[in-house]
Structures are given as C-alpha cells and as structure tokens.
Amino acid sequence: MSLYQSLADRLQGLIRDDVFPVGSRLPGVRVLARQQGVSVSTAVNACRELEQRGVLEARPRAGYFVCQPPVLRDTPSIPRASRRPRPVTGQERVLRMLQSANDPAMVNLAAAVPHADFMPVAAVERAFHTVLREQRRRCVGYEFPPGAPELRTQIARRLAGMQCAVSPDQVLITNSCQESVTIALRMLTRPGDTVAIESPTYYGLLQVIESLGLKALEIPTDPEQGMSLEALTLALERWPVAACVMVTNFSNPLGVCLSDARKQALLKLLSRHQVPLVEDDIYGDLPLGGPRPRPVKSWDREGLVYYCASSSKSLSAGMRVGWLVPGGDQARAEYLQYLNTVCVSTPSQLALAGFLEKGRYDRLLRQLSGDFARGVARMTERVTQLFPAQTRVSRPAGGFVLWVELPGQLDTTELMETAMEAGVSFAPGAMFSASGKFGNCLRLNCAVKWDNRVEQALVTLSRLL
Template identity: 75%
Template structure:
C-alpha cells in the first residue's frame, strides 16, 4: 500500500468517527500535509483517492467536502451452477436496447456506452485532423492485418508496461474487443464445442458463442470474488471444455476484479486441463480506486491466453479499434480470420489511436476519467439506495461504470423493460446476461451518463415501475 493510500485510509477513519461530519470541509491540502507529516502531493493524492471512493466531493475553488455515506447494501446473490452446456437463447432483444442509445426520446441506462462527456472528444478531434492532414494518401487505403505498424508498436509497449512482454508482430488490430474474442474462439473451437463462461456474463459474448454454433457452460460468479474456481473445477472434470472466456478485471455486469492469487489459480487450473483462456480486458484501464490491475496474460508462460481489448469503453465507441495478442502458434491464422471477416480496420482510426498513445495523452486522460466514473457509480448507487425497494441488492463494482441490481420478489425485468421504454427509460434486463435466461429479477444500469434532471426522472420512473 502506498503512502497516499494509507493517508486516505486514516482520513476515511476520521470521517467515520465524525471528526469531519457529513457536509463539512476538510482542511486544505497544505494543512493536511503538515498535520500528517507528508508532502503536499501525497495529501492531494489521498484526497483524490477518497473522491474516487465516494467519500469526498471536490468543489471548484472551495476544497474537499465530506459526502453522505452510502447505505450498506447486500450484494446480489450467486447463481446456481448449470447442469450441462446449453445453446444460447433469448438474445433477440439486445439490438433494440442498443438502438435506444441513439434515440433522443429515451434515457439510456441500458447499453454500456459512456456519454460523450466521459470521452476526450476535443483531443481526439485534433488528433484526427492531424492524421488526415499529414497522411491523407495513406488514410484512403487499407491497413491490412495485422494493422498499422505504429499502432501495433504502441499496444506492445502498453502490454509490456502491464508485465506482458509482447512483440509488435504478436498484436492483431481488430474492429472491436468482441471481434477479437470471436477470432480467438474460432482458433480453438469447432461448432458444437463447449465454452465455459462467467454467469452472469456480457450478452455480446453470448451472441458470439451463438453465432459460432457453440454451447455455453455457465460457471457461478460471485459479485465480490469472481468466477467460482470450485465450480469450474467440477465442470472441467465432468465436461469436455474447449475454451474458457473470462473478464478478469471488472467483469460486465458485476464489475468484480479477480485477485492476483485467483488469476494465477485460474490459469493453473485451465493449464492442468489444457483449456485455452480467452481474456477480455476491455475494462482493465478503468479502476474506480487504486492502480490498474494486471491482466491474467501477465502470468502466462505457456502461451495459453488470448488477450483481447479495445478503446471502446475508454476513448470512443465509434473509433472501432480493438486488438488481440495471440500465442505465436496462432498468429498467422488469426490474421487470416481477421482479413476474411472485415478485410481491414479503418486506417484513419488506427493512425489516430497510435498518435494519441504515442503523445502520452492516454494516461493523463485515464487519471481524470477514472475519478469521473467513480463519482458516477457512487451517485447512481446512492440514488438507487434512496429510490428502489429496500430489499434491492446492488453490486459494488471495483471498476468500469455499470451497476447490477437484484430486485426483490418476483419482478420480471424482461416484462418491466417494455413498460419502461414506453415511458422513455431503457435498461438491460438480467435475462440477457445468461445463456439460459437466468436473472429474470435483475437488471444492469449504465452509470456513465450525463447527470441531469432527465436521468433523475428516469430513475424515479424506473423505481416506481419496480
């Protein structure tokens, strides 16, 4: 634990003991530094840490103020294990929910797409203009797989910083993280094979599995500790599993981050059964507190992990640039599969992302946006606590920007969504996150929205329908 994190813990304990009551202003950072005998930068970082935890609120030119405490909410319950691998069903409604993103009459709390206010729009615009001006002839052509060399180099450098030594030629640029996952599964499975997945899991993964003619084996996932290794062990002993897909850092929809110990145990378990791991790390750059966690890939010494990610949740959903890092034995075939899928990823998008990464914009932006997401999740959690039925269970995500709610009683959110959309509100019903339609009394909310009166009214409407 760093010095600023220890100071943050000390200040948080003082706040719990009412040394600083709710609504009161903390001493200035210089005074805090003097009181606790630390540097001013340490005091600043400690206050920012508490801001991300939802304990403090920064007010422009005024300082840091103590926020009201969030109620202690029960986490959602863990689903029961699947009895057998299953075909995917019930995904027809996904496109309708996603289309609501572009409908100005509907408040989008469903699709996990950050509002433009969370994206570096102005900086990306300048970068694009520079690329189009300086490399206009290149921008009208193809960048065939594996992709623009400068982008592959930048991604390899970022992977190395995450303790994943990667050569640029191991990087394959794709159109999305979802395409990366699809290519990885094509490399290691055949139609009819079984894929082990978290439960609940991202509905896009279920669509990929369905489109490839595969079966899903749902493994119970705890909202605080992640995928059950005991249940996965039993599944691997009972069924022939051809691949396992896991979001080790800030899973969607639970937002759980596997500990380093559990990541290594998962890798060892899969290696024992010779099952390749497809790692979806699309949310890895978005911790709500602390440092960015290591990918599972960083412990891969045998080439069993296919690493997949993209810029969709951080920089721009419309950029359409993802990537994967493949084991050497699969590099050429992965490139061929990407080529026959889409021929090429947008050249201007690749060059713009490469320049953005090269100039150091990305890390500065992440330091800002992670704090914004932490505040948005804390604010949404607080409003859900105040508005929804008292027995509602709410996830406590460690990263990302979505909340998973388990509603009380026999509420069916697949029916609730119809009423909500008629009243201008969209959310993601829980059944979409299961291969077999589990989680009918659950829903997912997107917290990365521009908070205004429309969002407040949407939550009030949704809570009333519940």
Template identity: 75%
Template sequence: MTLYHQLADQLQALIEKRVYDVGQRLPGVRRLSHQHNVSVATAVSACRELEQRGVLEARPRSGYYVSRPPARFDAPRMRRASTRPRAVSGQDRVLELIQAVNDPSLVNFGAAVPDPDFMPVAAIERAFHSVLREQRRRCVGYEFPPGALELRQAIARRLVALQCPVSPDQVLITNSCQEAVTIALKLLTKPGDTVVVESPTYYGLLQVLESLGLKALEIPSDPQQGISLEALALALQRWPVKACVLVTNFANPLGSCLSDQDKQALLSLLSQHRVPLVEDDIYGDLPLLGPRPRPVKSWDRDGLVYYCASSSKTLSAGLRVGWLVPGSQQRRAEYLQFINTVSVATASQLAMARYLERGHYDRFLRQLRGEHAKAVARMTSRVEQLFPEGTRISRPAGGFVLWVELPGQTDTTELAERALQEGVSFAPGSLFSTGNKFSSCLRLNCAVRWDNRVEKGLARLAALL
C-alpha cells in the first residue's frame, strides 16, 4: 500500500470517528504533511483519494471539506439463531431474483453482481484478444483439472503474498466460488450431515446445502464483529458438526470482518473439535478501508482450512473462474470437478492468467475499493434520507452490499413482490436464513451505475414502505 493510501485511510478513520465532522474543513495540506510527517505531495494525493471515495469535497481556493454525513441510523441487531440443525428448503425462489439481473427494465438492487462500470472490461477484453490470437488452438480444447498452470501459478503467488504457503499443484480451478464450496462440502460431508453457517448467511450457500441434503446449524453473527465464537463453541459441544462454512472477510450480507485475533481463535476452536473450515474469501480483496485482511488459511498448519475464492466480484462475473485449495484431498477434488463440469473454459483461464501476470490487478483494486466506498456511502446516505425512522443500516467493512433492517413488522418477501411490479429488485431477508427471523430485513446492492433511473427506483422502493 502506498504512503498516500495509508494517510487517506488514517484521515477517513478520523472522519468516521467525527474528529472532522460533515461540512468541516480539513487542515490544509501543508499542515497535514507536518502533522503526519509526510510530503506535501503525499498529503495532496491522500486528499484527492478521499475525494474519489466521496468522503471529501474540494472547494476552489478554500480547501477540502468533509462531504460524507455521519450515520444517522443504528446498525442492525444481532438475532438469536436456531438452537438445532435445520433442513434447508425453499431456495428455488432465488432463481427469480437472479433472473431479474438480466431484465433491462428492472433497477437491480437484488443480486450482488457489480455493474460492468466497476469491472476492468477493456483490460479483460485485451487479455482475451491476446490469448485467442497467440493460443487459439489451445483455447478451443479442454483444460482438464486442476486447470491451466499459468493461472494456478498466478493464484499461488497471490496466496503466498497473503502468508498462505500454497504451491500451484495445490490449487484447483473451478467454475465459480460456489462450485469450489460445493466440491469442498462433497469432500467433507454426506447427506444428512450438519454444517455450521453464520446467521444471516449468503443464500447461495443455503442453495448448496439444500442440493446436497445437508442440515444448516445457524450461528448468530454481529453486524460488525462477525460470527459469535461463544455460540459456536456451545454448538460444537452439542452437535456432531461435519464442517463449518464462513465468509471470514466481509461476510455477505452483513459486510463484517473477523479480526486477526478472532480468526486465530476460530481456527483453534475448530481444531479442538477437528471440524474443517470451508473458507469463502470471495470478498477478501475488497476492503473499504485499510489493507487487505488475511484469510484464516494463512494460520492453518494442519490442512483444516479448505480455501475458496473467485474473480466474479473484482474482474468479471462472466469469466466463471474460481479456485479451491483442498489440501490432502487434491486428487479427489479434481475428480469431483471433472464429473461436475469436465473443465473450466480454457480461454477464461488463460485470459485471467494474462491479466494477473501483467501486474495491473493491485493498481485496479486500489481504484475499485475507492469506487465501492463511494457507492456504499452514497447508498447509505440515500437510504437514511428516504427510509422511515427506526430503520437500521449495516456499516460494512468491505464488499458492496448493505443489510437493512426495517422498523415494525414489515414483510420484505411480500414487499419484494410489489417492488418487482414497480420495476425494482432487491433481496428479501428471508432468503438469508432457514427460518423467518430476518423477514423485516433486506439486502441492497450498492455497485450500480448511479443515475436518475436508479434514484427513481430507490425512491419507488421507499414509497412502498
């Protein structure tokens, strides 16, 4: 991370603590450089970075002013989870939500799919042109499991940088992060087994559990601190848990991130009970503030963590490239991937490898994180202005979705049906649990192209409340 990004993060933390309040002028760049022992150029770059994030506003001949208002609404409450494993059902409703993404007549706040404006579309196009021109014969054939060596090498290098000592031979390319999670669960469980998930949890995971005939044991999660380790410890003592599936960095839908201390405590707790962790790190590259957090895999020395991720939230959902580090079960995982889908598209693998090897990814991520921070702040501000008093809004540490808890007895499942008739899609809270405890909640995708159509769509949704 560059020095000016570090300074920008420090200043943003002070703004969020209201050391500098909305509308207040920041100290001049010369004073900032003196206070933080950096050059004037670094101070200027930091202020421009915060301007890009939507935190500061530059006023000619006056300086930089805080433009992001402090949060008016409280964070959502942590709900008690069920005390016993439950079968998963009813997840077929998700398909209607996902199909709404491809309907140009709808404003999509539902599926967590970033608008192409948030993706390096031109760079990915150039990478495809290069590999199709230089390796056209290879591109029309299968790249059987474990996948293209170039891509496995690039992913292994990135994991090593995250303190995960992984070799290319330990990486399996999959069609998505969801396929990686599915393969890991097939390796670890059989129908009828119990799997720990956080509550609320990503509905795609519940779909996987339903398809595999597994039971979900939901553990409550704090909107900022993440899964309750105390509740998890009690559950592990009481139930024969076969696996634990968690998004440890910027959980979907809460946006919470476990601290390094809690990640190590989690791994220690699971080790005591010999329960494997399937770690979904799909949002790990997307902090809104500060450095990229380490995955739990970086502390794993006993092969207990099955690491899963993909490129769908950062580079391109259409690439359909994910990966799994299955440890000692590499050969079995390769066979399961083969019988699932034979192989991942060769051109997609080679294009992603080409993009990563050219070294532009980290620079792009710095820009993308700023865009996400700006998008989340903008959505938060508009929800605070439009939604009723008593609404609670998450404060995600990363990713690009908001979790909103509505006041009273609002049924967001019924609300979602009326919203679709008004041309607006969102994800109702009932999808994120096996029970009905989040019926008054909803999830909003912030990574949308913000224009007058989106403004009107959000206003129509608010009017339905």
C-alpha cells in the first residue's frame, strides 16, 4: 500500500470516529501534511483518494469537506455455473440499443461511452492539428500493419511501465480493442470451438463469439473477487476449451479487478492446461482509486497471453485506435488485421503517438479517474435512493459502469422497450449472457453529463420498475 493510501485510510478512520463529522472542513493540505508528517503531494493525493471514495467533497477555493457517503447495498449475487458450452445467438438487438446513444432526445444510460465533457476534447484537437500541419503528406497515405512505428514504440514504453517485457515489433495497431480480441480469437480458434468467458460478460464479446461460430462457456464471476478459478478449473478439466477471454482489470459490467495473487493463479492454471488467455485491458487505465493495476501479461513468460487494449474509454472513442500484443505468430496477426480493415487511420495513429510522447496522458488519466469516480458515486447514491429496497448494486473498482440487480422476476429486456419510449435507455442484463441469465439486471453508464434530464430519467426508470 502506498503512503497516500495509508494516510487516506487514517483520515477515513478519523472521519468514521466523528473527529471530522459530516459537513466539517478538513485542515488545508499544508496543515494536514505538517500534522501527519508527510509531503504536501502525499496529503493532496490522500484527499483525492478520499474524494474518489465518496468521503470528501472538494469545494472551489474552500478546501475539502466531509460528505455523507451513500448507503451501500448488497453486491449482486453470483450466478450458477453453466452446465455446458452454448452457441451465442440473438445479438442483433444490441445495435438498436447502441444507436439510441446518437439520439439527442434520448438520455443514454446504455452504451458505455463517456459524455464528451469527460474527454480531453481540446487536447485531442491540438494533437490532430499538429499532425495534419507537420505530417500532412504522410496523413493522406496508408499506415499498413503493424502500424506507425512511433505509436508502437510509445505503447511498448507504457507496457514496460506495467512490467510487461514487450518490444515495439510485438505491438500490432488495430481499429479498436474489440478488433484486437477478434483477431486473437481468429488466431486461436476454429468454428465450433469453446471459449471460457466471465459471467456476466461484455455483450461485445458475445457478438464476436457469435460472428466466429464459437461456443461460450460461462464461468461464474464474483462481483468483488472476479471469475471463480475453482469453476474455471472444473471447466478446463471437463471441456476442450480453446481460449479464455477476460477483462482482468475493472471488468465490464461488474467493474471488478483481479488481485495480483489471483492473476498469477489464473495464469498458472491456464499454463497447466495450455489454454491461451485473451486479456482485454481496455479499462486498466481507469482505477477509481489507487495505482494502475498490472495486467496478467506482466507475468507471462510463455507467450500465452494475447494482450488487447485501446484509448477509446480514456482519450477518444472516435480515434478508433487499439492495439494487440499476440502471444505468437505476429505475421498471422498482421495479416488478419489487414484483411479486416486494411489499416488504421494514419492521422489517428500519429496523433495518439504525439499525445503519448509529450507525457500529458497520465495527468489526464488522473483527472479522468476522479471524474469517473464521482460519476459512479453519484449514480450509486441515486439508484440507492430511487430503486426498490432490495436492489443490489455493484461496487466497481474502476471504469464507469454500474451493474444493478433488481428484486423479483422483473424482465429488463421488456422494460427497455418501454423505457426507450419514455426517452431513457439502459443495457438489459440478458445481453451480458450467452444463456439469457441476468434477466432481472441492468447496466448503467455513469459517465454522463449530470443535469436535470438525467435526474428525471432515473426517476422515470424507477417508476417503471
């Protein structure tokens, strides 16, 4: 545990003991640093950590104040293990839900797309202007796979900071994290093969599995611990699993992050059975508190982990830039990317490379994580106040989505149609399962511009419930 986290824990204990009651102002960071015997930067980081936990509220020119933390509901229940692998069908309805995000009349709580106010729009604009001014001739041409050398170098450096031994030559630029996952599965599977996945899992992965003619084997996932390694062990012993696909850091939709110990145990288990891991790390840069977690790839010495990520959730979804570090057969991965889309946008690749090179990315990530933490805390509070009393709510450690389990036999797929007619969209739980589980669950996007329309949308949704 870092020094600022230890200080945050001590301060939270003082707040819990009413040394600093709700509504009171915390001492200024300089006074706090002197009292606690730490640097000013440590005191600032501790206060930011408590702000992300929902314990403190920063007020302009006034300092940090103790706020009333939201009442915590029970976390969602753990699903039963699947009896057998299943084909994935019926994912076409996802597109209609996603298209609603483009409707200005709709309050979008469905698609996991941050509102533009969360994104560094001006900084991205400057990066594109610089590239188009300084490298205009290059921007009108193709940047064929594996992609722009500058960007692959920057990504390799970032991975080195996560203790991943990856060279620029091992990085393949793709159009998205989803394309990276698709290429990895095309390398590792054939139609009819079985893929082990989290349950619940991201519906985009189910679409990929369906398009490749694969079967999904759902492994129960604990909302606080992650995928059940015991259930995965039994599945690997019983079924011929061709690959395992996981969001190891801040999964979608639960927001759970595997501990380092569980990540190493997972890799050891998969290594024993020689089952590759397709690691989706798209949310890894977005912890709601604390440092960025390591990916499983950082412990991989066999080339068993196919690492996938992108900047879509942290910088700009419209850039359409992702990357893949395949465990083996780099040439095959490059050829598959070429077949998919020929190449990735040259201006987008060069703009992202310049952005990373100038060192502004990490500073923006810290601000973004704080903004997402406040969004998740606010959404959790309103859901707790408005939704039925026995509602269960996830406690995401990162990202910006909330998983909600409703009491009773409510069918959120049917509810979605009524809600969209009323001008509010959400993602129904059945979309996150190959077998139609989670019919009484839904996922909410917390990275929304909070205004009266969002408040009214939640009131409308609660009335429909």
